[in-house]
Amino acid sequence: ASVLILNGPNLNLLGTRQPEVYGKTTLADVEALCASEAARLGLDMQFAQSNHEGMMIDLIHQARGQHDGIVLNAGAYTHTSIALMDAISSVELPVVEVHLSNIHARETYRHTSYIAPVALGQICGFGAHGYVLALQALQNRLVS
Numbered sequence: 001a002s003v004l005i006l007n008g009p010n011l012n013l014l015g016t017r018q019p020e021v022y023g024k025t026t027l028a029d030v031e032a033l034c035a036s037e038a039a040r041l042g043l044d045m046q047f048a049q050s051n052h053e054g055m056m057i058d059l060i061h062q063a064r065g066q067h068d069g070i071v072l073n074a075g076a077y078t079h080t081s082i083a084l085m086d087a088i089s090s091v092e093l094p095v096v097e098v099h100l101s102n103i104h105a106r107e108t109y110r111h112t113s114y115i116a117p118v119a120l121g122q123i124c125g126f127g128a129h130g131y132v133l134a135l136q137a138l139q140n141r142l143v144s
């Protein structure tokens with residue numbers, strides 16, 4: 001099986017961006033962590049990041065036929081993007097929503113997720129380890 005791990009806006013700055021909130025782990029560290037967990041689980045993976053909503057939508061469309069599931073950290077688009085929600089509904093691939101921070105313990109505008117209603121589930125608050133948990137959850141769903 002194959003998974004797309006898609007990261008949204010500002011996540012390219014991970015490690016230097018508000019380290020008190022998001023930690024010192026860089027996106028390259030997250031990618032390395034995902035690569036080793038995917039290999040352990042026997043999953044192929046594509047790791048991507050974009051600051052552009054439309055690019056993220058294109059990547060979700062392309063995932064259809066190419067991948068069996070998606071791990072998605074949509075960044076702030078989580079809280080705003082009906083278009084991303086519709087893209088997920090359209091491709092009918094299982095999606096696990098991930099956030100490094102616990103969005104429910106933060107500002108109220110981060111409590112709403114347009115991804116959550118179309119995701120298998122949401123993992124947040126565990127930092128980069130959340131991606132490992134998401135891959136395990138997706139693998140579990142794909143084999144069962």
Ligand code: DQA
Pocket residue numbers: 009010011073074075076077078098099100101102103110
């Ligand atoms: C985030 C949480 C979002 O609210 C924020 O806009 C981000 C990162 C997280 O991983 O904790 O960009 O998705």
